[in-house]
Amino acid sequence: MANYLLRRSWQSLILLLLVSFIGFGVLHLAPGGPLSQFVPSAGMAQEDIDRITHQMGLDRSFAVQYLEWLRLMVSGDWGNSYRDGISVLSKIASHIRPTLELMVISTVLAALIGCGIGVWGAVRRYSVMDVLSSVGAMFALSIPTFWFGLMAIYFFALELSWFPVGSRTTIGDGSVPDILYHLVLPVSVLALVETAVWAQFMRSAMLEALQQDYIRTAKAKGLSERKVIWSHAIRNALLPMITLVGLQFPILLGGALVAETVFSWPGMGRLFMDSLEYRDYPVVMGILILSAIMTMLGSLIADILYVVADPRIRVN
Amino acid sequence: MDNFTKRSFLKLSASSAALAIAPGLITSSAFAAGKPDAPKGQVIAGLSQEPTVFHPLMPGKEVDRGVWWQLFSTLWFVDDKGTLVPDLAIEVPSVENGGLSEDGLSWKVKLRKDVTWHDGTPFTAQDVKFSLELINNPDFRAGSRIGHSLLKNITVVADDEIHWQTSEVFSPYISLLAQTFIVPKHILADLPDPNKSDFNMAPIGTGAFKWGKRSAGDHLLLEANKNYHGEGPFLERVVFKYIPDQTVQYTQFSSGEIDYIGLNGIQTAFEEDAKKLDGVTINAAPLAFIEYIALNLEFGPFKDLAVRQALYMGMNKQARIDIIYKGRPIGAESYVPRGHWAYKDDLPAHVYDSEGAKAILDKAGWIPGPDGVRVKDGMRLAFTTSTTVGSKSREQAQQFLQQNWAEIGAEMTINNMPGAVLWGDFWQKSQFDSVMVASTFVRGGDPDVTARFSKKAIPAKGGSGNNNYQYQDDEMEELLVAGTREYDQEKRKVIYHRIQEKVREELIFLPVQQSVIVEGTKEDLIGHTPNINSTSNAWNMRTWYWTT
Numbered sequence: 001m002a003n004y005l006l007r008r009s010w011q012s013l014i015l016l017l018l019v020s021f022i023g024f025g026v027l028h029l030a031p032g033g034p035l036s037q038f039v040p041s042a043g044m045a046q047e048d049i050d051r052i053t054h055q056m057g058l059d060r061s062f063a064v065q066y067l068e069w070l071r072l073m074v075s076g077d078w079g080n081s082y083r084d085g086i087s088v089l090s091k092i093a094s095h096i097r098p099t100l101e102l103m104v105i106s107t108v109l110a111a112l113i114g115c116g117i118g119v120w121g122a123v124r125r126y127s128v129m130d131v132l133s134s135v136g137a138m139f140a141l142s143i144p145t146f147w148f149g150l151m152a153i154y155f156f157a158l159e160l161s162w163f164p165v166g167s168r169t170t171i172g173d174g175s176v177p178d179i180l181y182h183l184v185l186p187v188s189v190l191a192l193v194e195t196a197v198w199a200q201f202m203r204s205a206m207l208e209a210l211q212q213d214y215i216r217t218a219k220a221k222g223l224s225e226r227k228v229i230w231s232h233a234i235r236n237a238l239l240p241m242i243t244l245v246g247l248q249f250p251i252l253l254g255g256a257l258v259a260e261t262v263f264s265w266p267g268m269g270r271l272f273m274d275s276l277e278y279r280d281y282p283v284v285m286g287i288l289i290l291s292a293i294m295t296m297l298g299s300l301i302a303d304i305l306y307v308v309a310d311p312r313i314r315v316n
Numbered sequence: 317m318d319n320f321t322k323r324s325f326l327k328l329s330a331s332s333a334a335l336a337i338a339p340g341l342i343t344s345s346a347f348a349a350g351k352p353d354a355p356k357g358q359v360i361a362g363l364s365q366e367p368t369v370f371h372p373l374m375p376g377k378e379v380d381r382g383v384w385w386q387l388f389s390t391l392w393f394v395d396d397k398g399t400l401v402p403d404l405a406i407e408v409p410s411v412e413n414g415g416l417s418e419d420g421l422s423w424k425v426k427l428r429k430d431v432t433w434h435d436g437t438p439f440t441a442q443d444v445k446f447s448l449e450l451i452n453n454p455d456f457r458a459g460s461r462i463g464h465s466l467l468k469n470i471t472v473v474a475d476d477e478i479h480w481q482t483s484e485v486f487s488p489y490i491s492l493l494a495q496t497f498i499v500p501k502h503i504l505a506d507l508p509d510p511n512k513s514d515f516n517m518a519p520i521g522t523g524a525f526k527w528g529k530r531s532a533g534d535h536l537l538l539e540a541n542k543n544y545h546g547e548g549p550f551l552e553r554v555v556f557k558y559i560p561d562q563t564v565q566y567t568q569f570s571s572g573e574i575d576y577i578g579l580n581g582i583q584t585a586f587e588e589d590a591k592k593l594d595g596v597t598i599n600a601a602p603l604a605f606i607e608y609i610a611l612n613l614e615f616g617p618f619k620d621l622a623v624r625q626a627l628y629m630g631m632n633k634q635a636r637i638d639i640i641y642k643g644r645p646i647g648a649e650s651y652v653p654r655g656h657w658a659y660k661d662d663l664p665a666h667v668y669d670s671e672g673a674k675a676i677l678d679k680a681g682w683i684p685g686p687d688g689v690r691v692k693d694g695m696r697l698a699f700t701t702s703t704t705v706g707s708k709s710r711e712q713a714q715q716f717l718q719q720n721w722a723e724i725g726a727e728m729t730i731n732n733m734p735g736a737v738l739w740g741d742f743w744q745k746s747q748f749d750s751v752m753v754a755s756t757f758v759r760g761g762d763p764d765v766t767a768r769f770s771k772k773a774i775p776a777k778g779g780s781g782n783n784n785y786q787y788q789d790d791e792m793e794e795l796l797v798a799g800t801r802e803y804d805q806e807k808r809k810v811i812y813h814r815i816q817e818k819v820r821e822e823l824i825f826l827p828v829q830q831s832v833i834v835e836g837t838k839e840d841l842i843g844h845t846p847n848i849n850s851t852s853n854a855w856n857m858r859t860w861y862w863t864t
Contacts, residue, residue, distance in 0.1 A: 032736030038375045044460050045767055045782060046744055046775035052375065052457045055511070084368040085516045086532065094532050150563075158571055165571045166564060171360065171535060171555050261561045264568070266533035270560065274366065274533070279736045 005300075012296045019292045020073070020285065024066050027281055033058060034082045034279045056082070069285065078289075079282030081275075088286035091271065098168050099267035101183060102259070103252045106190035113191070114198025115241070121199065122206030122237075123229060134203075137196035148189045149262035156185060166264035186263040190256055201244055205237040212236070239309055246302025250294040350842070350863050351550050355540035357862045358553035359841060361854065362565045362574035366558040367536060370527075371516045372497035373451055375459040381495075382578065382852040386538050386554060388497035388521035389545075391425060391444070394761040394849035398657055400490065403546065404428055404439065404498060404522065408490070411803065420485040420803055427476045431545045433500050434526040441478040445470050446501035448480070456510040462767065463489040464496075485801045487808070491760035495851060498522065524549040524858030534558060550843070550861035566590070569836055576841065578854060581833035584642050584709065590836055597839045601846030601853065602646060604653045605831035607754040609701065609717075613824070614776075614786045615749050616695050622680030623697065623726075624823040630673035630724040631717055633666055637829055640712045645829035650816045651757040651765065653830050653848050657805060658763035658812040663820045666827075673724045682725070690725035698727035699749035702742070704735045710752050746776035746784050754831055761849035763812045766796045769824065787824045840864045 034056070035049050053059050057068075072079060078088035086094075117137075121130040140148075157165045163185045164170070169178050209215065210233050218228045257269035268287065275283040306313050361382075369376040372384040391405040400408045406426045409415020415424050431439035448470055451458040458464075466482040466489070473479055482489065500520055507513050518527050524544045528537035536556045540549045557574055559565040566586045568574045570593055582590050582598070590598050611618045618624060637645050646654060649663040682690040682697055690697040701717065703710045711732065718728045733742070742748055757765055766781070767773050771788040773781020792815065799811045820827075835853075837844060843860035846853050 030737070031742065032734070032738070032740035035375065036736045036739035038377060038459070044375060045462065045773070045780050047780040048375075048458075048460050049744065055455070055457050080512075081368075084370070084532065085512065091532060153567060158567070165568050165573055166559070167557070167568075167573070168534065171358075171537065171557070262564055264534075264557075264559050264561075264564055266531065266558075271533055274560070277734070277736065 008300055008303075012293075012300075015296065016289065016292055020070065020289060021066065023285060023288045024069065024281075025062065027279070027284060028062055028065065030279075032279060034281065037278050069282075073289070078286045081283050082280045083275075083278055083283075088282050091283055092268070092286055092290060095266060095268050095271040098265055099260075099269070100252065101168075101179065102186055102190065102265060102267060103256065105183065106187045106194060107248055107252060109187065109191040110194030111198050114195040115202045117195070117199040118202025118204075119206050119229070119234060119237075121203040122210060123225075125207065130203075133199060137199050140193050140196035141200075145189060145193055145256070145258045146262050148192060149186070149259060152185050152189050153262070166262070168265055186259050186265055189263075190259050198241075198244070201241060202237065205240045206233060209233045209237040235309075239306065242302050242305045242309060245305070246298040249298025249301070250291050252294075351859075351861050355542065355549050355552040357551055358555060359551055359576065359857070359860060360555045360557050360574045361576055361578045362557050362559045362568060363578050364558075364560055364562055364565055364580045366533065366560075367556055370519045371499070371513075372519075372521075373447065373459060373499060374457055374511075374516075378852055382854040383536065383538075383556060384497050385523070385850075385852055385855045386525040386857055387519055387523040387527065388499070389431070389523055390495065390497055391427075391493050393855065394491065394494045394847070396845050396847040396849070398655075398761055398849050400494060404431060404444070416803070420482075420487065420801075422479070422481050424473075424477065424479050427478065428545060429476050431522050432543055433502075433522055434520045434541060435500075435503075436543075437500065437502050438475075439498075439500075439522050440475040441472040442475075443498055443501045444478050445472050446505060447496070447498045450499065450504070450510060451496075453510055463492040487800055487803045488759070488762040488764040491762035493760075495760045525554055528553065544858065546858065548858035548860075550859065551857070554857055569596075572838075576837040576844065577835055581835045584640075584644065584834075587642060587644075587834050590834070593836075595839055596836050597841075598834060598836050599846075600644060600832050600834045602653065602655065602848060603831040603833055603846075604656075604756045604758055604848040605754045606648050606651055606653065606757060607645070607752070607828045607831060608648070608651075609826040609828065610748070610751045610753050610785055611823075611825055612746050612748055612750065612784075612786060614746065615699065617692075617697050617699060618750070620680060620682075620692075621822065622676050623682070624826070626673040626676040626680075626682075626724060627721060627726060628823055628826050629667065629676065630670050630726070631720045631826070632668045633828060634668065636713050636716050640709055640716065641829070644832045644834065646832060648827045648830045649820055650827065651768075651819060652763055652812070652816060653758065655848060656758060656761070656763065658758075658809055658816075660813040660816040663816060670720070670723045677724065684725050688722075688725060689727045696727065697725060698729070700729045700731040701750045701752055702731045702733060702738060702748055703752040704738055705732045714752065743784055744775050746774070746786050748784075756851075758849070763808075763815075764796070764800055765815065766800060769815075769819070770796050785824055787822075789818070789822070792818055 033053070035052055038044050057065065069079065080087050081091050117133045121133050124130055153165055156162045164182055168182055215228060215233055218232050257273055259265065260267045260269045271283065272287050275287070363379055365377065365379040367379045367383045369380040370383065372388050376384065389404045392400045392402045392408045395401050402408055404427055406428060407413055407415065409423055409425055411418060416422070427441055427444065433439055448464060448467055450456050451461055451464045452467065463486055466484055466486055468481050468483055470480040471478065503515050503520055504510065504513060520527070522545070524541055524546065525538035526541045528539040530536045535558060538554045540552050559568060562580055562583050565577060566582060569577050590596070611624065613619060633647055637643060637647060647666065649666060650660060652659045677690055680692070682692045685691040685696065701714055703714065714730050718730065721728045738751070743751060757768060768782050769787050769792050770781060770783060771779070771793060773779045773783040774786050775781070775784065776786060795811055795815050799808055799815070802808045802811065840863045841860060842863055843856065844853070845856055847855050
C-alpha cells in the first residue's frame with residue numbers, strides 16, 4: 001500500500017505540473033488581460049495600461065512568468081488577487097466555506113435520498129413508485145437548475161414568504177440559524193437535481209446486483225428478502241457508487257455556479273467565473289490547481305475505498 | 317410584492333439565462349424636511365459588479381468609484397448642476413480669487429482645517445502633496461496620470477495651504493482634480509512597496525462613511541463617520557451588496573431585500589413591472605454615457621466619408637431606441653451629454669433614409685455587386701461589428717443594424733467577444749472594423765477630448781491616449797490645444813461647439829444614444845440625485861436619509 005501511495009503521489013505531482021503549465025499557457029495565450037476591464041470606463045490611456053502592465057510584470061515572457069509563479073507556488077505563496085490584492089489562499093478560503101455548506105449538505109441529502117429511491121426502484125421494479133421516481137428523475141435532470149431555482153424563489157420566497165430570496169446571511173446577522181434559514185432553498189434545488197443522479201445510478205447498480213448468481217444462491221439458501229438486499233445486494237451495488245463519490249470531490253469544492261448565481265451565494269463557482277472574466281490569473285490558477293488536487297485526491301480515495309469494499313481488488 | 321405577477325416572472329425567468337453585465341447608476345427625489353439629527357438606518361445597494369479596488373488612486377471601475385465617494389474626499393467635486401463645489405478645499409481656485417495665476421500655471425489651494433481622517437489624525441496639506449506625488453511615483457500603479465504629470469514645485473505653505481505649478485496650461489485639470497481622491501500620508505508614506513498595503517483592503521479616508529467589513533464576493537459594509545466635515549451622513553450604514561445576475565437583483569429589489577438598484581439599474585424588460593411595485597420610486601435618469609458605433613477610420617471602406625454618411629443615414633436609430641430600449645435612451649448627435657454646459661444643441665439631426673443612403677453611395681462610386689454588396693475599386697462594403705458577449709440589448713441592436721445596412725448594400729458581420737478580449741489589443745490597438753460601445757467622454761465634467769481625437773493619442777501608432785478610431789485632422793488638433801489652454805468657460809464653449817460640429821460632420825463615430833438608466837429606490841429613501849458629471853450616481857450618499 002505504501003509503495004502504491006508513493007507511486008500515485010509521483011504521478012500526481014507530474015500531472016499537477018502538466019495541468020499548471022497548460023492552465024497557465026491557456027490563460028496567457030487568451031487575448032485580453034487583467035487591465036482590459038478598465039479600458040471602456042476609467043478613461044485610462046494606452047500608456048497607463050502599458051505602464052501598469054509593466055509594473056505588474058505582465059509584459060515578461062511566458063516562461064519567466066510561469067517559472068516565477070511556479071517557484072512561489074512551491075514555496076507556499078499562491079500569489080495575490082489582481083482585483084483586490086487579497087492572497088489567493090485567503091480568497092479561496094473565504095469562498096470555500098459557503099460552497100462547502102451548500103454542496104456538502106445538498107450532496108449528503110441527495111446521496112441518502114437518491115440511494116434510497118434507487119434501491120426501492122430496483123427492488124420494486126416497474127411498480128408505481130419505480131415509474132414515478134424514474135419520471136421524476138428524468139424531469140429533474142431535464143429542467144435547468146436556474147429555472148428550478150427561480151421557481152423555488154417565486155413560490156417559496158416571493159409568494160409564500162417562507163424563505164429569503166437569496167444571499168447566505170442576513171446582513172448584520174450571520175448566526176447559524178440564519179445561515180440554515182438561507183440554505184433551505186438553494187440546498188433543496190441542488191439536492192433535487194443531484195438526487196435524480198444518485199437514484200438513477202443506484203437503481204442501475206442495484207438491478208445489476210440483483211441479477212447476480214450469488215443473489216439467487218442467497219435466496220435459494222432461504223435468506224429473507226431483507227437479508228438478501230441489505231447484506232448482499234446493496235453492499236455490491238455500492239461499489240460503482242464509490243466512483244461517483246470520488247467524482248463528487250472536486251465538484252464539492254468547485255461549487256455550483258448556476259445555483260450560486262440565482263441565490264446570490266458567494267461561493268467558489270462565482271469566484272471562478274468572476275476571476276476568469278477579469279483575467280485574475282493568480283486566483284484562476286489557484287482554483288485550477290486546487291481542483292486538480294481534489295480530483296486526484298478523489299480518485300485516490302475512490303481507489304482505496306474499492307480495496308476496502310471489495311477484497312478481490314488489490315492495490316498493485 | 318403584490319404586483320409581482322406570474323407574467324412578469326416568466327419574463328424574468330426567460331431573461332435570466334443570460335448573466336449580463338453593463339454600466340450605469342441611480343435615482344432622484346427632491347430633498348424634503350426630515351433629515352435626522354444623527355445617522356439612522358441602513359441602505360442596501362444592489363450592484364451587479366463587485367467593488368474590489370479600494371485604493372482610490374489605483375485603476376478602478378465605476379463600481380469602485382461608487383465606494384470611493386463614500387470613503388474619501390476630493391479637493392472639490394462637481395454637483396448635479398455641473399458646479400464645482402469645494403470639499404477639502406475652502407474654495408475652488410480661480411483667477412478671480414487668486415487661486416490661479418493669470419497665466420494659468422500657478423495654483424494656490426486653501427484647505428479646510430476641521431477635517432480628520434477616520435483614525436482621528438488631522439488632515440493637512442501634506443496629505444494633498446503626498447497624494448499628488450504618489451500618482452506620479454514611477455513605482456506606483458496609478459490609474460491615470462493625465463494632468464498630474466504636468467505638476468511641478470508642489471509646496472506645502474502651511475497645514476491648510478498648498479501651492480503648485482504646472483509645466484503647461486491645462487484647464488481640464490481643475491475637473492480632473494474633482495475626481496482625484498486624497499489619501500492619508502501617515503498611513504502610506506513609509507511603505508516599501510506603494511502598491512501593497514493593508515490600506516488597500518481596509519482603507520482610511522476622510523469621507524462620510526468609514527470602512528466597516530467586507531465579505532468578499534458578497535457585500536461591503538460601511539459605517540457612518542460621525543466626525544465628517546461636511547453635511548451628513550444621515551445613514552448609520554451603507555451596504556453594497558454584490559448580486560451578479562440582474563434578474564436576481566431585480567427580484568431582491570421587488571421583494572424589498574435591497575433598497576436601491578445601483579450601477580445597472582432596472583433592465584428594460586422589468587421596467588413596467590417595477591412601476592407597479594408598491595412602496596418604491598422608479599426614476600429614469602440620463603447618464604453621461606454615449607452609446608455609439610466606433611469606426612476604425614484606417615479600415616478601407618470607412619476611410620470614405622460617403623460610406624460613413626450612408627451608414628449613419630441608413631440606420632434606423634429611433635426604431636432601435638423605441639423597439640429595443642423601449643424609448644428610454646435619448647438620441648445623440650454629439651459626444652457631449654445633453655444638459656452639459658458645452659453641449660451644442662443645434663447639430664444636424666439624424667434622418668433615417670435608406671434611399672438617401674443608397675444615393676450617397678451611388679454618387680461616391682459604390683456600386684452593388686452580384687451578391688448585392690456594394691463594391692468600389694475592388695473593395696467590398698463589408699465589415700464586422702463587435703461588442704461584448706452577453707450584452708443582450710446590443711446584440712439585438714446589431715441584428716437590427718445588420719438588416720438596416722443590408723438594405724443599402726453594406727454587409728455587416730457580427731463578431732462579438734468577451735470583454736477581456738474586446739477591450740484588449742483588439743480595441744486598444746485598433747484591430748477592429750467597428751465596435752458598438754458606450755463610454756463617457758466628459759471626464760470630471762470637462763469636455764476636453766484630446767485623448768480621444770488627437771493624432772498623438774492613437775495607441776496603434778505609438779501614441780498615448782484613446783484615439784482608437786485613428787482619427788487625424790489638423791484643425792481638430794488646433795481646437796483641442798486651444799480648449800485646454802483656455803479657462804474662460806464661454807470661450808471654451810465656442811471651441812467645443814466647433815469640435816462637436818466636426819465630430820458630427822466627419823462622423824468620426826456614429827452616435828446613437830445617450831444612456832438613460834431606470835433606477836428604483838424605496839420611496840421613503842430620500843436624497844439620491846443623479847449626476848451626469850460624476851463617475852457614480854452614489855456620489856452623494858452622505859445626504860441620503862430615511863423619512864421613516
